[in-house]
Amino acid sequence: MNADLEHTTSTSYSPLPDADNHRHPSSSIRRRPITLLSGIFLSMLFFSSLIALILNQHNQPHQHDSRNKESSYAKPVSRGPQQGVSEKSNIELASSDVEDTYPWTNAMLSWQRTGFHFQPPKNWMNDPNGPLYHMGWYHLFYQYNPDAAVWGNITWGHAISEDLINWFHLPFAMVPDQWYDINGVWTGSATILPDGRIIMLYTGDTNEEVQVQNLAYPANLSDPLLLDWIKYPGNPVLVPPPGIGTKDFRDPTTAWLGPNGKWRVALGSKVNKTGITLVYETTDFTSYELLENLMHAVPGTGMWECVDFYPVSTTESNGLDTSVNGPGIKHVLKSSLDDDKHDYYALGTYDPISSKWTPDDPELDVGIGLRLDYGKYYASKTFYDQNTQRRLLWGWIGETDSEAADILKGWSSVQTIPREVVFDKKTGTNVLQWPIKEVEKLRSKVTVYQKVVLEPGSLVPLDVGLATQLDIIATFEIDKEAVKTSVEADVGYNCTTSGGASSRGAFGPFGLVVLADEKLTEQTPIYFYIAKGSDGVAQTHFCADQSKSSRAPDVTKLIYGSSVPVLHEENFSMRLLVDHSIVESFGQGGRTVITSRVYPTKAIYSAAKVFLFNNATGVTVTANVNVWNMDSAHMDYFPFLNLER
Amino acid sequence: MESRNTNKMKISSPLTILFLLFLLQQTLLSAMADIQLIKNTCKGTPSPDLCLKILLAEPKSQNADLTGLALIGVDAVNNKGLEILKQIVDLKKSRPELRPALDQCAEVYHAVVEADVPSSRDALRGGMPKFAEDGMADSAVEAQVCERRFGEHGHASPMTGSNNVMHDAANVVRAIIRMLL
Numbered sequence: 001m002n003a004d005l006e007h008t009t010s011t012s013y014s015p016l017p018d019a020d021n022h023r024h025p026s027s028s029i030r031r032r033p034i035t036l037l038s039g040i041f042l043s044m045l046f047f048s049s050l051i052a053l054i055l056n057q058h059n060q061p062h063q064h065d066s067r068n069k070e071s072s073y074a075k076p077v078s079r080g081p082q083q084g085v086s087e088k089s090n091i092e093l094a095s096s097d098v099e100d101t102y103p104w105t106n107a108m109l110s111w112q113r114t115g116f117h118f119q120p121p122k123n124w125m126n127d128p129n130g131p132l133y134h135m136g137w138y139h140l141f142y143q144y145n146p147d148a149a150v151w152g153n154i155t156w157g158h159a160i161s162e163d164l165i166n167w168f169h170l171p172f173a174m175v176p177d178q179w180y181d182i183n184g185v186w187t188g189s190a191t192i193l194p195d196g197r198i199i200m201l202y203t204g205d206t207n208e209e210v211q212v213q214n215l216a217y218p219a220n221l222s223d224p225l226l227l228d229w230i231k232y233p234g235n236p237v238l239v240p241p242p243g244i245g246t247k248d249f250r251d252p253t254t255a256w257l258g259p260n261g262k263w264r265v266a267l268g269s270k271v272n273k274t275g276i277t278l279v280y281e282t283t284d285f286t287s288y289e290l291l292e293n294l295m296h297a298v299p300g301t302g303m304w305e306c307v308d309f310y311p312v313s314t315t316e317s318n319g320l321d322t323s324v325n326g327p328g329i330k331h332v333l334k335s336s337l338d339d340d341k342h343d344y345y346a347l348g349t350y351d352p353i354s355s356k357w358t359p360d361d362p363e364l365d366v367g368i369g370l371r372l373d374y375g376k377y378y379a380s381k382t383f384y385d386q387n388t389q390r391r392l393l394w395g396w397i398g399e400t401d402s403e404a405a406d407i408l409k410g411w412s413s414v415q416t417i418p419r420e421v422v423f424d425k426k427t428g429t430n431v432l433q434w435p436i437k438e439v440e441k442l443r444s445k446v447t448v449y450q451k452v453v454l455e456p457g458s459l460v461p462l463d464v465g466l467a468t469q470l471d472i473i474a475t476f477e478i479d480k481e482a483v484k485t486s487v488e489a490d491v492g493y494n495c496t497t498s499g500g501a502s503s504r505g506a507f508g509p510f511g512l513v514v515l516a517d518e519k520l521t522e523q524t525p526i527y528f529y530i531a532k533g534s535d536g537v538a539q540t541h542f543c544a545d546q547s548k549s550s551r552a553p554d555v556t557k558l559i560y561g562s563s564v565p566v567l568h569e570e571n572f573s574m575r576l577l578v579d580h581s582i583v584e585s586f587g588q589g590g591r592t593v594i595t596s597r598v599y600p601t602k603a604i605y606s607a608a609k610v611f612l613f614n615n616a617t618g619v620t621v622t623a624n625v626n627v628w629n630m631d632s633a634h635m636d637y638f639p640f641l642n643l644e645r
Numbered sequence: 646m647e648s649r650n651t652n653k654m655k656i657s658s659p660l661t662i663l664f665l666l667f668l669l670q671q672t673l674l675s676a677m678a679d680i681q682l683i684k685n686t687c688k689g690t691p692s693p694d695l696c697l698k699i700l701l702a703e704p705k706s707q708n709a710d711l712t713g714l715a716l717i718g719v720d721a722v723n724n725k726g727l728e729i730l731k732q733i734v735d736l737k738k739s740r741p742e743l744r745p746a747l748d749q750c751a752e753v754y755h756a757v758v759e760a761d762v763p764s765s766r767d768a769l770r771g772g773m774p775k776f777a778e779d780g781m782a783d784s785a786v787e788a789q790v791c792e793r794r795f796g797e798h799g800h801a802s803p804m805t806g807s808n809n810v811m812h813d814a815a816n817v818v819r820a821i822i823r824m825l826l
Contacts, residue, residue, distance in 0.1 A: 148760035151776040247772025403783035
């Protein structure tokens with residue numbers, strides 16, 4: 001608009017040839033050109049003001065694609081992640097009802113802390129960073145606020161473990177003390193070079209709030225604890241390239257070797273609303289060249305955060321080093337979408353010559369297809385564990401209660417139990433995630449239920465003792481013939497919108513209820529629901545229902561889940577890791593995974609129970625369940641370092 | 646003599662007048678444009694009048710983009726929080742019987758000023774609005790928490806006005822932040 005004005009008025013700016021030269025005393029002669037020009041100018045002024053007024057009526061502050069903002073104030077129930085609404089937004093914006101905040105007691109809040117999931121002793125945590133294995137120790141770094149249970153002052157926390165289950169807290173690895181990371185030492189990844197050197201690339205938020213990439217490395221590579229880190233004096237090593245926004249350039253990946261012997265590193269970004277992955281080449285990790293080709297781009301997905309890129313074997317069951325390529329290998333490209341706060345991935349092929357990645361199924365491309373986890377889960381990152389040859393996956397699990405409760409309890413967020421990631425050879429279309437085997441060392445007592453027959457409407461309590469820390473594996477058999485021959489159709493079943501575990505269909509829901517009190521006034525059902533589409537094909541859904549998980553009004557009560565492939569000869573199987581306020585649910589061996597945060601007020605401590613249930617109306621289900629009680633993991637400050645503050 | 650006349654002529658020359666008129670026009674239109682942004686932004690908040698009051702009180706709002714407006718809002722929440730903390734100190738002296746509730750109010754308002762405001766501010770400046778929302782959501786809730794404490798101790802609240810303003814202001818700023826998501 002302003003440009004138009006400048007254009008129109010500039011024509012009136014061509015110097016008047018006679019203006020300064022004439023000193024004619026006759027005022028009338030002088031007045032004519034002035035009058036004429038003023039007239040022209042004033043009418044242009046009037047005209048352009050009119051245009052500006054009209055344009056301003058249409059000027060909206062919100063430049064994004066429209067989401068129905070007005071209705072979000074009225075609705076008490078979140079429209080869910082599908083519509084890009086973050087979990088926290090289901091809490092009333094317009095309401096000033098005092099009842100909306102629950103009077104949490106200390107007993108309720110302290111119960112919420114997990115027994116065997118990684119979390120620092122207090123304060124805020126978010127993304128996992130630079131996971132690696134070195135000299136007998138697994139290292140985890142993480143985004144951390146040393147001062148409060150809300151995001152801010154971001155520092156790299158550091159912890160080590162011999163088994164990925166029991167952890168020692170170490171001093172901060174990096175703090176925001178340089179101009180290039182003074183506003184935050186943000187997310188990064190580790191690359192272990194063939195000669196054993198460790199390269200850490202991470203995003204720094206500079207003193208002018210520009211996102212840059214920095215290099216750091218251990219001060220002493222023979223220190224198994226990797227206590228001290230040196231920031232490369234020549235930082236930053238990468239700044240936003242032309243065409244990339246200064247706030248759209250972050251989260252460098254682990255590097256992999258290209259065909260020319262140079263290293264390659266990827267970074268997510270966006271151009272308008274297209275999410276993209278940039279690739280840089282380097283030999284020394286201090287100077288880089290941006291490759292002309294983007295690795296990949298998907299329109300409409302917005303900013304790509306925490307990009308992850310790694311090979312999986314389609315034939316073997318071990319993990320692969322990030323640089324491996326060749327036959328019998330597919331590449332996973334994963335991205336955390338800023339716009340909807342979920343982690344998406346796709347399987348595809350990486351062409352090292354062009355450095356382009358192509359999805360196996362463009363309809364299920366990154367950001368529009370499969371999610372790594374259908375619950376509360378973000379900023380995940382894998383690493384190659386060369387010790388055991390596994391590809392291991394970390395994921396950040398934020399809170400879904402109120403920030404006020406987080407401040408009261410003094411902490412916010414946990415990490416998942418690390419998951420082993422492998423290609424699903426049986427379906428060929430997804431990966432499998434499974435809790436690392438080391439978690440089984442926490443199993444103590446097991447209670448076994450065999451061939452429990454669940455008629456329609458059954459609810460069977462399982463007597464397992466203390467039910468707040470459990471590892472449950474359950475399989476369910478139904479008469480598949482009954483499903484096949486039935487004409488019943490549940491058109492468009494969707495975990496999120498179809499009403500949860502109390503919504504009964506012919507062939508579902510059936511499964512387990514955890515963190516429930518005896519009378520089930522609070523309950524968290526995890527279940528299968530078999531729907532028959534209008535095409536007559538049965539589709540199984542795996543859901544986690546938080547809608548009745550707590551009587552408190554200020555916690556998220558969504559129902560998470562997705563369809564899950566079930567092969568002809570398979571029974572329905574689920575594994576649950578129940579650990580106080582977190583439940584990790586794995587359907588069909590990890591084909592579909594859901595992480596939930598739950599905050600019961602009654603179903604806590606010894607009042608928490610477990611049930612089997614079958615709410616289907618048309619089919620009997622036979623269940624086999626193993627329930628292990630889980631000991632707590634050890635998590636403490638590393639001794640002799642005087643760390644407790 | 647002649648040169649003085651020349652100078653006078655230059656000031657009142659058509660070119661100068663046109664230039665000044667042009668400047669005036671640009672200023673007027675630019676101001677109009679930004680007031681329109683402010684008006685439209687406030688329309689999308691739960692308390693449009695309060696929103697206008699907050700934003701228009703800061704002259705920099707005329708030239709601010711949406712992130713800038715959100716930052717002005719966060720500053721306003723911060724100022725109100727500091728004001729309330731002073732109010733609490735005074736009340737502890739004038740109404741000692743309300744001490745237990747006032748102590749709890751002080752605690753939550755310290756959280757607002759020391760944790761929530763910096764968190765929202767840093768997140769907005771760093772281009773991470775999704776982390777900025779939490780701080781303002783919490784500020785609104787803490788105002789309610791403080792207000793409720795008086796009833797729990799069997800007293801009428803002497804801070805209802807302040808708590809309501811904080812609650813509404815924080816929700817306004819939260820709404821602005823959500824427009825950035």
